[in-house]
Amino acid sequence: MFPSVASFVGFGLGLRPPHYEAILASPPPIDFFEIISENFMIDGGRPLHVLDRVRADYPVAMHGVSMSLGSPEGPGPDYLRRLHALMRRVEPLWVSDHLCWTGVNGRNSHDLLPLPLTEAAMATVCRHIDRVQSFLQRPLLIENPSTYVTFAEDTYTEWGFLTELCRRTGCYLLLDLNNVFVSAHNHGFSAQAYLDGLPLERVRQVHLAGHSEGETLLIDTHDAPVPDGVWALWAKVAPRLSHAAVMIERDDEIPPLPELLAELDTARRLASPAVYV
Amino acid sequence: MSLADTQRDFLGQILATPAPTLSEGMRVYHHAYRARLSGAMAETYAQVWAWLGDETFHSEARAYIEQHPSTQWSLDDYGQDFADFLAQRFPDDPEITELAWMDAALRQAFAAEDADILDATALMQVSDWETVRLLLNPALRHRPIRSNAPALWRALSKDETPPEVLYFEETSGLCVWKTALASRFRTLEADEYALICALAAGQGFAAACEGLTLRASDSDPTEQIGAWLGQWLTEGLVTGLAGTETTS
Numbered sequence: 001m002f003p004s005v006a007s008f009v010g011f012g013l014g015l016r017p018p019h020y021e022a023i024l025a026s027p028p029p030i031d032f033f034e035i036i037s038e039n040f041m042i043d044g045g046r047p048l049h050v051l052d053r054v055r056a057d058y059p060v061a062m063h064g065v066s067m068s069l070g071s072p073e074g075p076g077p078d079y080l081r082r083l084h085a086l087m088r089r090v091e092p093l094w095v096s097d098h099l100c101w102t103g104v105n106g107r108n109s110h111d112l113l114p115l116p117l118t119e120a121a122m123a124t125v126c127r128h129i130d131r132v133q134s135f136l137q138r139p140l141l142i143e144n145p146s147t148y149v150t151f152a153e154d155t156y157t158e159w160g161f162l163t164e165l166c167r168r169t170g171c172y173l174l175l176d177l178n179n180v181f182v183s184a185h186n187h188g189f190s191a192q193a194y195l196d197g198l199p200l201e202r203v204r205q206v207h208l209a210g211h212s213e214g215e216t217l218l219i220d221t222h223d224a225p226v227p228d229g230v231w232a233l234w235a236k237v238a239p240r241l242s243h244a245a246v247m248i249e250r251d252d253e254i255p256p257l258p259e260l261l262a263e264l265d266t267a268r269r270l271a272s273p274a275v276y277v
Numbered sequence: 278m279s280l281a282d283t284q285r286d287f288l289g290q291i292l293a294t295p296a297p298t299l300s301e302g303m304r305v306y307h308h309a310y311r312a313r314l315s316g317a318m319a320e321t322y323a324q325v326w327a328w329l330g331d332e333t334f335h336s337e338a339r340a341y342i343e344q345h346p347s348t349q350w351s352l353d354d355y356g357q358d359f360a361d362f363l364a365q366r367f368p369d370d371p372e373i374t375e376l377a378w379m380d381a382a383l384r385q386a387f388a389a390e391d392a393d394i395l396d397a398t399a400l401m402q403v404s405d406w407e408t409v410r411l412l413l414n415p416a417l418r419h420r421p422i423r424s425n426a427p428a429l430w431r432a433l434s435k436d437e438t439p440p441e442v443l444y445f446e447e448t449s450g451l452c453v454w455k456t457a458l459a460s461r462f463r464t465l466e467a468d469e470y471a472l473i474c475a476l477a478a479g480q481g482f483a484a485a486c487e488g489l490t491l492r493a494s495d496s497d498p499t500e501q502i503g504a505w506l507g508q509w510l511t512e513g514l515v516t517g518l519a520g521t522e523t524t525s
Binding site for chain 2 (some may be wrong): 116
């Protein structure tokens with residue numbers, strides 16, 4: 001059995017190339033950085049040098065988008081070898097990826113595709129989580145995705161599925177509140193019921209992000225400030241997640257660092273509301 | 278339907294061209310797939326994009342994406358055949374293919390293994406030149422070219438007006454590599470390029486030199502090869518020696 005994933009309490013940001021110079025010139029007042037693992041699963045080059053310098057000053061969480069835990073094949077040997085090498089280099093707080101699949105039969109969508117929430121999917125995801133956790137010798141954090149379709153054959157709710165995953169594999173959770181908000185809107189469930197149904201004690205990290213609006217659906221584009229609805233969700237659940245690390249996640253239309261730092265201040269403020277007497 | 282069958286059907290709808298009649302949710306995935314791949318190609322092929330212009334580049338990238346489903350987990354690896362694809366689409370404009378190749382090669386070199394350049398004094402310690410092999414920069418990529426694509430690329434990358442396109446009778450070589458975390462490139466005339474190709478293919482230094490028939494018959498091959506070797510060391514094209522004993 002692997003060691004548990006210790007809590008890390010703090011407020012962080014994603015490490016993104018447009019901010020490299022600013023971060024190296026003047027390390028910002030945050031508690032950790034999160035990296036997209038795949039961006040650093042390379043043989044060499046400047047990003048790895050930047051990462052080494054950042055790691056010297058901050059704890060780093062590794063967040064992946066290509067593990068494809070829900071596909072029949074799961075992650076391949078090249079992927080796992082590179083992930084493991086990066087993990088040894090970074091000594092991260094934890095390694096996370098999504099409840100999703102990215103491709104099948106040698107074709108890759110590079111997207112976080114939705115799983116039918118069935119026993120068959122449960123068996124597949126558990127098999128791959130077990131395999132990855134054994135390979136890395138540490139538990140994973142699994143993130144809830146934004147989804148735009150559901151399947152008629154679903155027998156689990158998403159929160160029920162994640163709860164059972166934790167129970168069967170010993171994995172932890174990365175809770176993306178924007179994804180809860182988006183999927184709740186898209187599929188007509190209650191975000192509060194989702195949060196009430198999750199084992200929040202298994203959450204080690206929280207993502208706060210923005211989204212965009214489609215015809216009738218909300219779309220998880222990570223290209224906008226955290227909207228009021230997601231802030232409200234965070235304000236409500238924050239007292240129950242005081243053991244988790246929190247970050248603003250922005251992957252596109254990336255603003256200057258001060259704007260994200262201001263959003264992070266909002267996250268801090270909502271987590272520790274002032275007491276008026 | 279099994280999980281795998283469901284996923285094959287789902288992905289089939291995403292990859293389908295033209296888009297089948299889909300629900301709004303499936304249209305989100307159908308669109309996101311193309312947006313993600315075209316975004317990756319726009320990032321990699323910045324100078325061929327500038328050369329072709331918005332309309333032609335995006336049209337060619339879209340055509341490429343529909344014909345080339347992604348097969349790798351890494352988005353960085355997508356679009357590696359775009360230069361060959363453009364060669365078929367624009368057979369009379371080799372500079373387009375060569376610009377695309379440069380864009381991709383420079384990006385690959387950027388993420389390739391880092392290596393220290395070889396100190397020139399290491400050559401003085403070689404005891405057996407018959408067996409020595411030069412280890413070339415691990416980021417090295419090369420190809421023959423017949424246009425002035427490097428000059429075009431350089432101007433486009435600086436937002437300058439590119440020079441007139443030139444096509445040459447004789448092909449030359451184009452090398453891309455990396456030193457001190459920065460990608461770089463240089464055009465090599467045919468003899469120097471032939472030697473680099475032989476060395477990159479793993480030939481020993483002596484054998485590669487013997488195989489070289491200098492086209493400029495009046496030049497001294499030993500002197501010329503020595504000059505090239507000195508330049509390669511300065512440029513960081515050579516990063517090590519192998520296959521020989523060195524004196525201490």
